Amino acid sequence: MADLSTSDRPGTRERILDTTAELFRRYGYTGTGLKQIVALANAPFGSIYHFFPGGKEQLGAEVIHRSGRMYEELLTAIVDAAPDLESGLRDCFLGAAAVLVETDYADACPIETVALEVASANETLRLATAEVFASWIRAAVARFTGSGVPAEHAEDLALSVVALLEGAFVLARAAKDVQPLRAAGEAAVALLERARA
């Protein structure tokens, strides 16, 4: 039974990362406390500094990168499951809307709140968020060029589509209404069709 204790390494570290990711998504970086993390992760307080000697900043950077990778994988899987890129793009926005409704408008982009909080306050974490967004943009550019969007338009299209998603999250969470995500999804599809034409 000792293997199931809260101090078994992979388990505790993973729980801290998962819990921190959820708290960041809902309340942001500043609004997430280490005591809150260990309480919700059912981990001893010292385990944070054991696994993340750099404390909240190191934990934050790791959560930003990890959440960014997981969200990219999720969106990629949604696009892969669709019959074409337009449908896949629309499904990303509608899937995001469904998650918002299921979570009472709590779970949107995993790094957006943190990105805005740290942009002018913590250079290490700003760079972490910039790297995640850059990875998403690269992935979108690859999809768009692969589907016939001319290379010279692919990056601006990717920036606009990710901006539509991130901006729609802000409006949807504030209003507790999914229409911003529906509208932004249709706008993203229209921009893709235009870039291909």
Add this chain to the structure above:
Amino acid sequence: MADLSTSDRPGTRERILDTTAELFRRYGYTGTGLKQIVALANAPFGSIYHFFPGGKEQLGAEVIHRSGRMYEELLTAIVDAAPDLESGLRDCFLGAAAVLVETDYADACPIETVALEVASANETLRLATAEVFASWIRAAVARFTGSGVPAEHAEDLALSVVALLEGAFVLARAAKDVQPLRAAGEAAVALLERARA
């Protein structure tokens, strides 16, 4: 000289509001402390509770509404100064990019960071941000329908354009790069042209 003291009513109250607005824009709600506000506003600590008996939440709600009105007036003035709505729309995004560069990517949307922080944490402030965004959407809908966009498309267009601006702010601040705002501005113009056609 007594009229110029830091406790003269309009002056101190205005300075507290201005300072709080700037701190919210840069660091968000949670990252802004009352001590920091009074220090930067050159105001006695008690003045916050004198002018805002409800404390940080009341001050926050007032700053959200006031910043929202001021930003709406700014964007309206930019659109009014342009020869046509397409140019006006583009100028809003390029003007926002110029302010970002001037402020080392600190000053973007006045309520975006706060909106995300409070969405799942403070219902009073969430409603304040929702009212501001709704007012912007209404103003954009009026402009769009006035310029020939069919009524049934105007709201989705307004949601998409505001989402493009808000999302581009996130990407631009994270990357310290204005290209997301340029790309989003051109996307907004393209969506407007499409909705009018």
